[in-house]
Amino acid sequence: MTSLLPRPRMTFPALADWLDTGWPFGEHNIVRIEESAADGKYTVRAELPGFDPAKGIHITTEGGLLTITAEREARTETKGRSEFHYGSFRRTVSLPQGADASKITAKYADGILEVVVPYDGAEPGKPVEIEVKKD
Template sequence: MTSLLPRTRTMFPGLTEWFDAAWPFGERNLVRIEEVAAEGEYVVRAELPGFDPEKDVHVAAENGMLTISAERQARKEEKGRSEFRYGSFSRTVALPRGAETAKIAATYHDGILEVKVPVAQTEATGQIEIPVKKD
């Protein structure tokens, strides 16, 4: 959602974040994602700049759901201010039917996590022919 208030010169800077939150008091999605369904593959891309993918990022698939979680530890600074967000972040999306969770692959490049899930082709559904027996 685009904020209705300008981010610069705001008398109450925290107020702009409140307007950007899910309405009215829902969870903030701090991990932004893209989902693309292509033939034979489902791809989820997540913006995770500044995370160490080997230590801070986890991907899990269970019960038809894909969960991407990450954690950023706060650093103690004596002076100054920070608008960085610290703590645990998580997003969960439903996997498509036929998702082969044992073959999921993930890569991380330039702050973007890309998770590729192979999807088995399912048989087409449609009209079923009914043979008629003739006496």
């Protein structure tokens, strides 16, 4: 999915996804997100199944960035096999211009965290043409 916000262009756009899908040196605790912007609201939905939102999920903003941090403790059972990911999970996204951090809301249901950030309504990244007037 293409981001709604301007971000630095990577040489290999899908590199993070490629690393997460099994490359042995990749970061496996990535938080997968969906972003949308409409009606003056920027919404981030994060896939975080099996987390306790009261204890294991934290959301912070600083310097125009929104950071979602989640932690899941590993089970100590030694029998069997697990493909679950444990430990710390983190994702940071840029907020749109005019974002009002004091009015951010968040809810967690069915393994999905939804964070809504009101902003001044200007579409992020939308080009604006400036007229040049002659003296």
